Amino acid sequence: MFRFAVRRVLLAVLTLFAISVVTFSLFFLGPADPASTMCGSKLCDPVTHARIEHDLGMDQPAINQYASYMRGVFVGRTIGSGDTAIDCPAPCLGVSFRTREPVTQILARAFPVTLSIVTGAFVVYLIVGIGLGMLSAIRRGTVLDRVSVGFSLSFASMQIYFLGLLLTYFLVWQTGLLPRPQYVSPAESVGRWAMGMLLPWITLGLINSAVYARLARAQMLETLSEDYIRTARAKGLPIRRVYFRHAFRAAVTPLVTIAGLDLGTQLGGVVITESTFTLQGAGRTAVLAIFQQNLPIIMATVLLAAIIIVLMNVVVDMLYAVIDPRVRLS
Amino acid sequence: MRHPVRALVVSALVVGLAATGCDKNTGGTGTGNEPEKAQSAIVVDYKGETPTPAPEVEGATPGGKLTIMQEGDFEHLSPQQIYVSNALAYANLFHRQLTGYIEDGKGGPLKLVGDLATNAGETTDNGKTWKYTLREGVKFEDGTPITSKDVAYGIAVSFSTYGVQGPQYLQTALDPERAYKGPFDSKGVAVPGVTTPDDKTIVFTFATPHAELPYLVSYPTATPISEAKFTKEKYETAFQSTGPYKIKEYKRDAYLDLEKNPNWDPKSDPIRHAYVDTVHFDFTVDGESETNRVIAGQGDDAASIMTGNVVPAKIAEVKGNADVMKRTISAATPFVRYLYINTQRVTDLQVRQALNYAFDRDAYIKAVGGYDVAEPASTTLAPVVPGYKKFDEYPGANGGSNGDVEKAKSLLQGKTVPKLKFCFANTPVNQTVMAVIQGSLTKAGFTFSSSPIDPAAYYTTVGDKTTDCDIMAGGWAQDFPDGDSTLGVLFDGSKIVDKGNNNLGYLNDAAINAKLLELRGLADRSQAAAQYGDLDQQIMKAAPVIPLRYDRFFSIYGSKVGGTFASPLWAQFNITGIYVKS
Numbered sequence: 001m002f003r004f005a006v007r008r009v010l011l012a013v014l015t016l017f018a019i020s021v022v023t024f025s026l027f028f029l030g031p032a033d034p035a036s037t038m039c040g041s042k043l044c045d046p047v048t049h050a051r052i053e054h055d056l057g058m059d060q061p062a063i064n065q066y067a068s069y070m071r072g073v074f075v076g077r078t079i080g081s082g083d084t085a086i087d088c089p090a091p092c093l094g095v096s097f098r099t100r101e102p103v104t105q106i107l108a109r110a111f112p113v114t115l116s117i118v119t120g121a122f123v124v125y126l127i128v129g130i131g132l133g134m135l136s137a138i139r140r141g142t143v144l145d146r147v148s149v150g151f152s153l154s155f156a157s158m159q160i161y162f163l164g165l166l167l168t169y170f171l172v173w174q175t176g177l178l179p180r181p182q183y184v185s186p187a188e189s190v191g192r193w194a195m196g197m198l199l200p201w202i203t204l205g206l207i208n209s210a211v212y213a214r215l216a217r218a219q220m221l222e223t224l225s226e227d228y229i230r231t232a233r234a235k236g237l238p239i240r241r242v243y244f245r246h247a248f249r250a251a252v253t254p255l256v257t258i259a260g261l262d263l264g265t266q267l268g269g270v271v272i273t274e275s276t277f278t279l280q281g282a283g284r285t286a287v288l289a290i291f292q293q294n295l296p297i298i299m300a301t302v303l304l305a306a307i308i309i310v311l312m313n314v315v316v317d318m319l320y321a322v323i324d325p326r327v328r329l330s
Numbered sequence: 331m332r333h334p335v336r337a338l339v340v341s342a343l344v345v346g347l348a349a350t351g352c353d354k355n356t357g358g359t360g361t362g363n364e365p366e367k368a369q370s371a372i373v374v375d376y377k378g379e380t381p382t383p384a385p386e387v388e389g390a391t392p393g394g395k396l397t398i399m400q401e402g403d404f405e406h407l408s409p410q411q412i413y414v415s416n417a418l419a420y421a422n423l424f425h426r427q428l429t430g431y432i433e434d435g436k437g438g439p440l441k442l443v444g445d446l447a448t449n450a451g452e453t454t455d456n457g458k459t460w461k462y463t464l465r466e467g468v469k470f471e472d473g474t475p476i477t478s479k480d481v482a483y484g485i486a487v488s489f490s491t492y493g494v495q496g497p498q499y500l501q502t503a504l505d506p507e508r509a510y511k512g513p514f515d516s517k518g519v520a521v522p523g524v525t526t527p528d529d530k531t532i533v534f535t536f537a538t539p540h541a542e543l544p545y546l547v548s549y550p551t552a553t554p555i556s557e558a559k560f561t562k563e564k565y566e567t568a569f570q571s572t573g574p575y576k577i578k579e580y581k582r583d584a585y586l587d588l589e590k591n592p593n594w595d596p597k598s599d600p601i602r603h604a605y606v607d608t609v610h611f612d613f614t615v616d617g618e619s620e621t622n623r624v625i626a627g628q629g630d631d632a633a634s635i636m637t638g639n640v641v642p643a644k645i646a647e648v649k650g651n652a653d654v655m656k657r658t659i660s661a662a663t664p665f666v667r668y669l670y671i672n673t674q675r676v677t678d679l680q681v682r683q684a685l686n687y688a689f690d691r692d693a694y695i696k697a698v699g700g701y702d703v704a705e706p707a708s709t710t711l712a713p714v715v716p717g718y719k720k721f722d723e724y725p726g727a728n729g730g731s732n733g734d735v736e737k738a739k740s741l742l743q744g745k746t747v748p749k750l751k752f753c754f755a756n757t758p759v760n761q762t763v764m765a766v767i768q769g770s771l772t773k774a775g776f777t778f779s780s781s782p783i784d785p786a787a788y789y790t791t792v793g794d795k796t797t798d799c800d801i802m803a804g805g806w807a808q809d810f811p812d813g814d815s816t817l818g819v820l821f822d823g824s825k826i827v828d829k830g831n832n833n834l835g836y837l838n839d840a841a842i843n844a845k846l847l848e849l850r851g852l853a854d855r856s857q858a859a860a861q862y863g864d865l866d867q868q869i870m871k872a873a874p875v876i877p878l879r880y881d882r883f884f885s886i887y888g889s890k891v892g893g894t895f896a897s898p899l900w901a902q903f904n905i906t907g908i909y910v911k912s
Contacts, residue, residue, distance in 0.1 A: 033786055045830065047508045048498060055491050083514035084491045086563065098405055098495070100563045101582075109583055165618075173622050180623070182614055183584075278401075278616045280583045288402065293786055 008317050012310045019306040024066050027295045027302075034058075034097050034293040055080060056097060069094065069299075093303070094296030103300045106285065111304070113183045114281035116193065117200045117273055118266040124205025125212050126259060130252070132209070133216025137224060137251075138243060148213055155210035164203040164276035171199065181277035200277050204270065208262070215258065219251040226250070253323050257316050264312030268305025371439035372716035372811055374544060374856050378449030380432070380441065382465070383596035384603060387893040387907035394910025396606040396891070397634035399620045403583045403613045408566045409553035410484060410493035415807070416637050419900035421550055422602065423588060423609060424571040428462050428481060428532070428547035430601045431811070433904050435895030440716060440811055442544055442855075443600050446476060446554065446572070450544040456853050457539035462547070464530045467598040470556055471571040471591045478532040480554035486513045486521045488551045492562060497809060500546040503536060513557075541853045545810035574604035586611040605893070605909035606633075617641040624886045625654050633890040633910040635903045640884050642699045648886065649702075658886050659903070660702060661896030662713040664807040665881035666816075669767065670792075670834035673874050675800050676750070680741045682873035685801075686724035688738035689876050690770030691731040697766040698759075702884045706731050707877035710816060711866045714898035717813045719863025723870045738774035749777045753792055753799035756782035760803060767878075793831045802834050811899060813862025814850050821869050822846050835874030842869060 035052040053059045057068070057079065071077055072092030079086045079095055086095055086102070093103040136148035155163075171178040179195050186193040223229065224247055232242045269283025282301055289297035404417045409425045412418060422430070430445035442450050447462040468476045487493050489501050490512025502508065504523040510516050525533045534543060546552070559570050567580045574596075575588035588609040596604070610630070615623065620636045621644045627634075640648055640658075648654050669689075671682045691706035698704050705713075708722035727734040752768060754760045761782065768778050781799065783791050792802045808815040819825075823838025824847070845865050852858040870877075883901045887894055890911045897904040 033790065036786070036790060045498070045502070045508075048494060051511075052494055055494070080491070083517070084562070099566060100491075101566075106582075173626055176628070180619065275616070278614055278619050280402075280614065285583075 004321060005314075005318060008314045012314050015310050016303075016306060020070070020303060021066070023299055023302045023306075024069065025062075027299050028058075028065060029062050034295060055084075093300035096297055097294045098292055103296045106297060107282065107300055107304060110280055110282045110285040112185065113279050114267060114269055114274070114283065116183060116186070116197050117204065117270055117279065117281060118263065120194075120197050120201040121204035121208065121273075122259070122263055122266075124201050125208035128205065129209030129212025130216045130255060133213040133218075134220050134243075134248065134251070136213065136217045137220030140221065145217075148217065152210040152214045152217075155206050156214065158207055160203055160207060160272045161276045163207060164199070164273065167199055167203055168277070181279060183279055183281075200273055200279065203276070204266075204273050212255065212259075215255060216251065219254060220247060223247045223251040249323070253320065256319055256323060260312050260316035260319065261309070264309040265305075267308045267312075269301060372856055372859050373439050373441045374854070375441060375443040375450045376452065376544075376854075378444055380443040380600040382598060382600045384432075384600055384907070387603060387605070387909065390603070390605050390893050390907065390909040391912045392605050392607075392909070393912065394606050394633055394890070395608045395610060395630060396905075396908060396910055397610045397612055397630050397888075398637060398905075399612050399615045399623065399634055400637040401613070401616045401620070403586075406495060406566060407569060408492060408563075409496075409550035409555070409569065410488040411495045411566075412550040413496050415900045416902055418550070419897055419902035420611075420637075420905065422573065422906060423575045424569070424573040424577070424591070425550050425553045426468070426572040426599070427550060427552040429544050429552075430548050431899060432601055433895075433897055433899065433906075435904065440898065442548065442811075445548070445599070445601060446481070447547075451547070453543075453853060455539075456851070457541040457543065458536050460534040460540075460543050462532050462534075464532075465598045467595040468572070469593040469595070470554075470559070471576040471593050472559075473593045474556060475529075476554045476572060477529040478526040479529065480556050481532050481552060482521055482524050482526050483513065483557045483560070484553050484555040485524055485551065487555055487560065488512075489516075489521070490514050492565070493551065496551055497546075497549050499542075499809065500549070500551050503540050503543070503546065504534070506537075539851060539853070541851065541855060541858075542810065542812060542814065544855070545812055545815075548810070574599070574602050575609055578608070583613055585613060602906045603893075603909075605907070618644070621648070621886065624888055625651070627889050632888045634888040635891060635894065635905075635908075636885045636887070637902060638885070639703055639882075640886060642703065645700065645702050645884070653889075654886060657889060657891070659883065659896045661883045662705070662898065663881045663883050663896075663901035664712045664714050664899065665805060665901065666707055666710065666712045666807070667803070667805040667878040667881070668707075668710070669876040669878060670802045670804055671874055671876065672797065672800050672802065672834070672836055673838075673872075674795075674836045675798070678745065679873060681745065681747055683724065684738040684741040684774060685771060685776065686873050686876050687734045687741065688771045688774035688776065689724075689767070689878075690733040690773075691726065691878075693732070693766055693770055694763070694878060695731075697763050698879060703882050704879040705882055707880050708870075709866050710820065710869060710875060710877060711813060711862065712808065712816070712880055714811070715808055715813060715816060715862070716811050717859035717862035719866060721863075721867050721870070723867065723873075733770060733773075735773045742775055747776060749779050750800040751781055751798055752778040752801045753781045753783055753788075753797075754803035755785040755788040757785055764803065790829075792834055794829050795826060795831060795836065796828075804834055806832075812855055813859060813865070814846070817862060817865060817869065818846050818850060821874060837869070837872060837874035839872055842872070 035049050057065060068077060072088055074090055076090035076092050077088055079088050086100060088095060088102050091104060095102050096106060132148050136145045139145050172180050178198055181199045182196040184192040184196050229242060229247055232246050269281060269286055271283035271287055274281040274284040282304065286298060286301035400416060405414055406412050406417060412421055426446050428445060428447045429442055429450050432441040432443055444450055446464055446468050448465055451460045451462055453460050464476065464478060470476060488496060489510050510519060510522050523535045527533065554572060556570060561568060567582060571591050574591055574594045576591040578587040578589040580586045590604055590607060617638045618641050620638055621640050623631045624634055624636050648658060671685060676682055695701055695704050695706055711718045726732050754764045791797060792799055806816060806820060819832045821833060821837050822843055824843045826833055826836060826838060849858050849861055883896045887903060892911050893907040893909045894903045
């Protein structure tokens with residue numbers, strides 16, 4: 001198990017390094033000209049343009065820029081020189097081209113919003129989706145099964161911006177049943193945090209739970225048709241024990257992989273959900289940064305998403321090994 | 331100035347084109363601009379005759395909380411970095427400059443007056459030297475009196491890293507070579523051309539006349555900064571206020587709460603009032619939710635204003651609701667869109683005129699969202715520019731707005747017009763809209779090769795004098811309310827350089843250049859204003875552009891809001907006399 005873990009972590013580090021090089025090259029060496037977009041004059045005069053490029057460190061050779069960036073991530077760095085230099089402590093992801101604010105500060109504001117949306121929705125879609133899928137499989141052919149399949153088909157075919165706007169229109173603006181979505185730090189008020197997040201949770205939760213319900217149903221049906229389940233039932237084990245002890249554990253294993261990867265992807269930024277509900281999470285921050293050609297923020301959000309996805313992959317691999325001993329052996 | 335950069339608005343994916351048809355504002359305060367009224371004059375108060383405090387707003391009541399909804403945080407509030415229209419409008423709440431504007435919601439002339447200074451500026455040598463004297467009682471929020479040295483320090487900061495994103499007009503006028511780098515990189519060096527003989531007086535000296543200086547020092551470039559209190563980047567969120575409100579709490583990307591500044595003296599201010607107790611900026615909205623919230627007006631939202639336009643998907647709903655329409659303002663803005671015709675390449679005047687005749691304005695306006703958010707343009711000056719003159723050199727057939735294809739064809743008779751290279755910034759909106767434009771011009775026999783250009787590289791590409799684009803999409807908004815801030819930038823052939831041109835029609839007409847120079851030299855800008863309308867018409871006769879549209883402000887305020895109207899300068903609500911109805 002230890003060697004397995006070390007192997008996975010090393011692979012993750014290599015992957016992250018490759019991603020950082022590719023991302024840096026794409027964004028910093030591409031055709032983007034952030035100095036022009038930042039320039040106060042409508043068309044930048046060459047002196048001011050050169051000045052901004054110098055301030056941003058973009059007049060340095062690419063390799064130096066990358067080395068400096070990576071040094072900042074691990075040990076921090078000073079950006080600029082003289083009296084206008086900014087001290088950027090580790091993990092330094094650069095400073096915003098627009099505001100000269102350290103990107104880590106910007107992400108520290110945005111990430112809790114994404115985390116709140118995703119974790120809440122994750123709980124909703126796991127409980128509702130897997131629960132409904134399991135029940136549907138156990139009660140195959142009944143009304144419950146048909147309702148569950150109908151639910152899956154309906155919500156799986158919906159888009160977040162459609163369902164989100166629809167729910168907001170009816171539940172917030174027409175009936176006033178729910179408060180408008182907004183992020184309040186749970187440290188400030190857990191109640192207001194939960195109420196503010198309710199609509200995104202319901203929307204993202206319902207759409208994803210539809211997919212999980214279908215997957216869970218299919219997995220459970222497959223497992224229930226296995227010989228060992230028939231054997232367990234023939235042995236006279238209580239039906240509840242057969243379902244939950246034997247069938248559920250086997251059926252849930254592939255779902256863990258998908259859920260883990262989904263969680264990782266979503267933590268990198270749920271752009272559409274954040275935009276639908278106007279929540280300033282990591283995804284929306286990245287989109288705004290793209291509009292502004294604010295490369296350090298784009299770079300940081302891409303790296304953050306990559307780190308989370310790679311980490312979730314490692315976690316999923318480990319979890320998989322825990323749930324299914326055959327993985328460890330291979 | 332620039333439009334704010336907005337984040338992706340998902341609702342834009344589901345909007346439809348709005349219904350069309352003109353409407354008229356019947357603002358609840360009775361002070362809203364009507365679409366047909368244009369800002370046609372400017373009064374510059376060189377003599378310091380504007381009274382202080384500002385005259386009371388009729389019906390105003392003190393107290394209450396005003397909510398201002400804005401999609402996303404301000405890019406900058408550190409004064410020397412401010413250049414985006416919404417920040418320029420709302421910085422009036424906490425930043426003061428040497429001069430400032432008094433806007434008239436009833437259509438009267440715009441006034442440029444002394445703000446921190448006693449007048450709009452004194453010059454005795456036709457604009458080469460300007461003197462400003464600070465008013466009595468002007469203070470920072472901590473009670474420290476504002477001195478001319480603080481103003482000079484603010485201007486010095488504008489030359490540094492902490493001013494590089496703001497307007498650069500004043501800096502370039504003072505130091506054309508831009509050798510001075512601000513108080514950090516050019517330590518111990520005085521700001522070129524700025525002297526402070528005493529604590530109340532600041533003098534600007536230029537090598538050449540700068541009649542426009544009173545406008546330039548109305549920008550936050552000329553906001554005073556106390557050297558001891560300047561905290562560099564941190565100043566963005568913790569600045570020293572000089573206006574009626576100061577920061578109570580600022581949570582980046584979430585909200586900004588302002589409270590009254592006890593050290594602001596209304597007797598020192600001819601422009602602003604401070605009727606409301608607190609101002610709350612909510613940055614967690616988008617166009618859709620702003621509109622929904624102001625329409626619904628629940629709780630604090632009844633005393634709120636929007637900073638964006640009503641989203642197209644909601645226009646029909648708004649127009650169908652008589653109650654909401656009472657608090658809707660529709661007004662002209664400084665933003666104008668054009669198709670520049672490269673006169674270096676399309677040298678035949680009749681071809682350029684034919685392009686103007688063939689353009690179907692009605693189809694275009696419908697394609698960009700309807701007459702509520704845009705108005706067909708026929709001039710290069712926006713209707714809010716002082717001196718604007720309404721004319722149409724290329725009217726549609728039978729007085730309509732669908733162009734005059736027959737007239738265009740007759741102008742083209744006997745000519746062979748090659749395929750025209752049509753360049754535009756490659757955005758989703760442009761992809762649709764430019765096809766509509768080309769469709770209408772094609773009817774007259776023109777043919778095009780489309781050249782969508784990466785938006786980031788667009789102005790660099792078309793601003794290169796050697797560009798092979800024949801037609802280029804673009805837009806403009808005056809940086810200060812003076813005809814020279816449009817015509818002098820876009821059509822002065824003497825300013826054409828190899829790269830970085832704003833004159834994208836590359837018009838270089840000796841008579842026009844001479845007239846621009848003559849008007850620019852007039853020290854009294856109120857008098858100069860009146861002549862820019864005629865010059866605009868002279869330019870349009872040369873057809874270096876096809877004017878496409880004037881953007882319109884179409885926005886709603888809450889039922890409890892009074893004393894506001896559309897600002898002709900910033901395309902936002904005017905907040906200098908705003909109050910919450912009790």
